[in-house]
Every structure is written in C-alpha cells, then in structure tokens.
Amino acid sequence: MITTPQEIITRMPASVWQPFDDPLDSGWAVDNFWAHWGLFSVGIIGFVLLVVMGFIWFERRFISPMQLRIGPNRCGPFGLLQPVADAVKVMLKEDIVPNLADKVVHFIAPIAIFVPVLLMFAVIPVHEGVGLIPDLNVGILFVIAVGSIETIAVFMAGWGSNNKYSILGAMRSVAMMVSYEMPMAFAVVAVVLVTGTLSLQGIVQAQTIPFALLLPMAFILYFIGALAELQRTPFDLLEAESEIIAGYHIEYSGMKFAMFYLGEYGGAIIQSALITTLFLAGWKGPFLPPFLWFMIKLFAVFGMIVWIRATWPRVRIDQLMSFAWKYMLPLSIVNLLIVALEVIWFEGDAVTWWLVPINIVICGALLTGWATFFKLRGGPQVES
Amino acid sequence: MSLKPVGIGLMQGLFVVFKHATRKRITEQYPEERLTVSRRTRAQELVWDPGLCTGCATCVKACPQGNLKVTTSVGPNNNYIVEKFENDEGRCIFCGLCVEACPYEALFFGRRYERSQYSRGELIADKDEMSGDDKERSAYFRPDLYDDLPEQTLLIYRKHKKII
Numbered sequence: 244m245i246t247t248p249q250e251i252i253t254r255m256p257a258s259v260w261q262p263f264d265d266p267l268d269s270g271w272a273v274d275n276f277w278a279h280w281g282l283f284s285v286g287i288i289g290f291v292l293l294v295v296m297g298f299i300w301f302e303r304r305f306i307s308p309m310q311l312r313i314g315p316n317r318c319g320p321f322g323l324l325q326p327v328a329d330a331v332k333v334m335l336k337e338d339i340v341p342n343l344a345d346k347v348v349h350f351i352a353p354i355a356i357f358v359p360v361l362l363m364f365a366v367i368p369v370h371e372g373v374g375l376i377p378d379l380n381v382g383i384l385f386v387i388a389v390g391s392i393e394t395i396a397v398f399m400a401g402w403g404s405n406n407k408y409s410i411l412g413a414m415r416s417v418a419m420m421v422s423y424e425m426p427m428a429f430a431v432v433a434v435v436l437v438t439g440t441l442s443l444q445g446i447v448q449a450q451t452i453p454f455a456l457l458l459p460m461a462f463i464l465y466f467i468g469a470l471a472e473l474q475r476t477p478f479d480l481l482e483a484e485s486e487i488i489a490g491y492h493i494e495y496s497g498m499k500f501a502m503f504y505l506g507e508y509g510g511a512i513i514q515s516a517l518i519t520t521l522f523l524a525g526w527k528g529p530f531l532p533p534f535l536w537f538m539i540k541l542f543a544v545f546g547m548i549v550w551i552r553a554t555w556p557r558v559r560i561d562q563l564m565s566f567a568w569k570y571m572l573p574l575s576i577v578n579l580l581i582v583a584l585e586v587i588w589f590e591g592d593a594v595t596w597w598l599v600p601i602n603i604v605i606c607g608a609l610l611t612g613w614a615t616f617f618k619l620r621g622g623p624q625v626e627s
Numbered sequence: 628m629s630l631k632p633v634g635i636g637l638m639q640g641l642f643v644v645f646k647h648a649t650r651k652r653i654t655e656q657y658p659e660e661r662l663t664v665s666r667r668t669r670a671q672e673l674v675w676d677p678g679l680c681t682g683c684a685t686c687v688k689a690c691p692q693g694n695l696k697v698t699t700s701v702g703p704n705n706n707y708i709v710e711k712f713e714n715d716e717g718r719c720i721f722c723g724l725c726v727e728a729c730p731y732e733a734l735f736f737g738r739r740y741e742r743s744q745y746s747r748g749e750l751i752a753d754k755d756e757m758s759g760d761d762k763e764r765s766a767y768f769r770p771d772l773y774d775d776l777p778e779q780t781l782l783i784y785r786k787h788k789k790i791i
C-alpha cells in the first residue's frame with residue numbers, strides 16, 4: 244500500500260526523478276522536492292480539467308431525468324464526449340474585447356478566477372499523504388484565504404469590461420460572496436475546534452465519525468454557504484441564465500469565457516472536495532480503495548448540488564442578504580459556542596458516537612427555533 | 628409549531644423532483660424513436676407519378692411561388708413528353724395547391740420529413756428524385772390512399788404513470 248508521496252516517488256522508475264534529484268546541490272531540495280512538486284502540479288491540473296469535464300457531463304446527464312429528458316447522448320457513448328465537443332467549440336470562438344475596456348484587467352480576470360481553484364487543490368488530500376502539500380499545518384486557513392481571491396477576480400471582470408451591467412453584477416456577487424464567507428468560516432472553525440488541527444489531512448484522520456453526523460449544524464451551514472460561494476441555485480440570481488444573462492462575465496467570449504466556466508466548475512470541485520474532506524471523512528471508507536471513495540463522495544456532493552438546482556427557485560436579493568446576516572451568521576456563532584462547550588466538556592475528545600443524536604437534536608431545535616424568529620425587513624413574519 | 632418556516636416545503640420539493648427522475652420520459656427520443664406522421668400530412672416533399680402525368684402544367688399555373696418548372700416536348704402520338712419536372716424544395720411553401728390542381732392526380736405530397744441537405748442546390752428535386760421508389764405518398768387531397776396508411780401516433784396516446 245502506498246502511503247506517502249515519498250514512497251510513490253521511490254516506486255517510480257529512477258529515470259523519472261533522478262534528473263531532478265538535488266538540482267542545485269543545496270539543502271532545500273530534500274525528499275525529491277522537484278519530482279514531488281512536478282508530479283502533483285501536473286496531476287492537479289490534469290485532475291481538475293478532467294473532473295470539470297466530468298462534472299459538466301454529470302450535471303447535464305443527472306439533471307435531465309429530473310426534467311423528464313434524456314440529456315446529451317449523441318457524442319460518444321452516453322454523450323461522454325459532449326464536454327470535449329463544447330471545449331473545442333469554445334476554443335474556436337472569436338475573442339471579443341470591448342473597445343473601452345480596461346484591457347489589462349479584462350485579460351487578467353479570467354486567469355485570476357481559475358488559479359485560486361488550482362491553488363486550493365494543493366492542500367486537499369485524496370489519500371493519506373497524497374496531495375501536493377496535504378499535511379500543510381495551516382491547510383484550511385490557506386483554503387479560506389486563497390478562496391477569497393476569487394472575489395477580487397469577479398470584481399476585476401466586472402470593472403474591466405466597462406459595462407454598467409457587468410459592474411452591477413460584480414458588485415452584487417462580491418457582496419454575496421463576502422456575506423456568505425463568514426458563516427462558512429465559522430462552520431469550519433467548529434470543525435477545527437473538534438479536531439484540534441488546521442491540516443486537512445489531520446481533519447480527515449480525526450474523523451472516526453463523519454462530521455456531517457457529529458456536527459450537522461456546521462455541515463448544513465457550510466453546504467448552504469458553498470452553494471452561495473459557487474453562485475449556484477438557489478443563490479444564482481446574480482448571473483441567472485434565464486433572466487439577466489451573465490452578470491459580471493457578460494462581456495467575455497471565447498477562451499476567456501471558457502476560463503470563467505472552468506473557474507465556476509473548478510469552484511464546484513473544490514467546494515465538493517472541501518465538504519468531502521471536512522464533513523464526509525474524505526478518503527475513508529470500507530472495501531473500496533481510498534481514492535475511489537474520495538471520488539464517489541465528490542460526485543455525491545455535486546449530485547446533491549445539481550439536485551438542488553433542479554428543484555429550488557432562486558431567492559431575491561433582500562432574501563439573500565437577510566438570510567446570510569440574520570439567519571446563518573447567528574446560527575453559526577451559536578453553533579460554534581455549543582461545539583466549544585462540548586469540546587471543553589469532553590476535554591478535547593469530542594468525537595464520540597453518543598454526541599451524534601444530541602447534536603442532531605440541537606441542530607433541529609436551533610434550525611426550527613431560529614426560523615420562527617427570522618423575518619425579512621418590513622415583511623410579514625412567516626406564519627407558524 | 629409547524630415546520631413551514633424551516634423550509635419543509637423545500638425538502639418536499641426535492642423528493643417530488645426525485646420522483647420525477649424515475650418517471651418515464653415524456654419527450655420523444657427522436658433518432659431511436661420515430662412518430663408516424665398524420666395520414667394527410669403535407670410534409671417536406673412532392674411525389675410525382677410519371678405514368679399519370681400528361682405534362683399539362685396545371686400545377687405550374689397553380690403554384691403561388693412560381694416554383695415548379697416543367698418543360699415538355701411533342702411526342703410521337705402528338706402528346707407531351709415531360710423533359711424536365713423540377714421543384715425547388717427550399718422555396719416551396721408546401722401549400723398544396725399544385726396537388727389540388729392536378730387534373731390527373733399525378734402529383735402527391737410525400738410522407739418523409741427528414742429532408743435536410745447540406746446546400747441549397749441539393750434541395751432542388753428533379754424528375755427522377757420526385758418519382759423515386761423510396762417515396763411514400765400522403766393521403767392529402769387523395770382520399771383513396773387514406774385507408775392503406777398507418778395510423779398517426781401521438782404522444783397523448785402513450786400510457787403514463789400518474790405522478791402526484
């Protein structure tokens with residue numbers, strides 16, 4: 244069983260890594276640093292691009308039976324080559340830059356939206372010790388920090404297009420992403436409190452019980468936050484395809500638009516991977532190999548997102564904002580307090596089975612209780 | 628206390644959608660599954676019977692588009708020999724006036740509907756193409772053919788499992 248990156252490298256044929264071995268004859272190229280770095284960089288880029296294609300295919304095939312259709316089935320078996328055809332089409336399209344656009348910002352924005360996705364994937368462990376830096380001791384902090392760059396990229400796209408609709412869309416997107424990052428971060432802090440580590444690998448290793456059961460409140464809050472962060476239904480009102488076309492990337496075409504598409508689905512991958520890692524015990528699982536378990540959980544989480552897209556209507560902007568600030572943020576703080584009390588009570592060993600029913604009951608009580616307090620500004624309270 | 632403000636309706640919605648996913652597809656799966664068109668269809672082509680046609684060109688006079696081209700010459704028995712009979716299907720509006728005008732019932736509507744071509748030139752149907760063996764004659768304005776044609780299939784005739 245391969246367990247560490249070093250072991251993978253030592254099992255490879257020597258010609259693969261020997262040219263990189265200690266290239267500058269200095270102390271910092273230890274453990275075949277360059278071979279490890281090169282292997283996983285290329286691996287991550289390939290993985291993300293492949294899984295983006297897989298996700299696009301999966302979404303289209305999975306949402307179609309819910310709408311009583313078949314979905315793409317002409318290109319290749321089960322329409323598997325449809326994303327390839329789409330990619331070729333979008334690469335051949337004309338690249339249009341508006342005359343009065345801020346050319347540099349307009350050019351950099353699509354890159355800036357996709358790079359954070361790849362960066363975030365560096366710390367995701369797909370197996371014990373397998374990843375670019377899976378055991379980074381500030382892993383989850385790194386993910387949250389790098390994930391915030393996407394907000395800037397969105398605003399760059401809106402500003403650089405020199406179009407009033409794209410700047411409006413961008414400002415709304417930024418407002419939403421900033422609002423929802425806070426409850427998400429609090430949900431992550433609850434996980435970190437229980438595990439006592441910021442490393443994603445350490446978090447997975449600590450999960451003898453999937454945290455979706457142990458911390459249901461944090462799981463629900465993080466999932467809703469992830470939906471908002473991805474700007475997917477029911478929070479896709481800022482780029483609502485059926486109503487206002489695109490929002491911030493309205494002026495993009497060709498390969499630059501494809502980069503936004505990649506960034507969107509790459510974000511879906513990274514959020515699915517984070518939910519898998521933080522709440523669904525990552526690579527752990529019986530019988531099947533760990534990487535397969537990771538992929539199954541990844542696609543299951545994305546399937547849930549697609550299912551929600553097929554079902555729920557989108558919210559209004561005021562509902563969106565008040566939901567973040569009046570419902571999710573207080574709940575996440577209360578949840579954090581409860582988890583902190585549990586951790587103190589159990590003296591740091593809160594991963595026990597009999598906390599599961601207690602936490603589920605607390606979660607249900609909090610959700611229903613706070614829902615009766617929740618009301619939109621000036622609007623009538625929902626009858627209970 | 629009711630569960631309405633928590634969003635129990637949204638959860639119910641999820642399960643309604645999931646039930647839909649297990650239901651039979653409503654849309655017709657076209658290349659695998661084809662519907663039989665109406666018996667009196669006015670589909671995308673004309674069928675010409677060279678044995679019945681006398682070359683009188685009544686159809687040409689009836690055509691509002693000026694779309695049919697008929698050229699004739701005098702034959703041995705002082706009859707018309709049709710040398711050219713063309714219909715540009717790209718310009719034809721399929722009004723059916725030529726079929727109705729034909730005094731010898733030599734012109735029919737076809738029943739085929741997959742008539743797209745790669746260029747406009749290929750859409751011009753000449754004498755051989757209009758009288759080919761692969762043509763199926765529609766019963767439009769030709770009630771004699773009506774009983775021999777297969778019944779039309781409509782999606783509403785399908786049996787659906789009732790949902791909700």
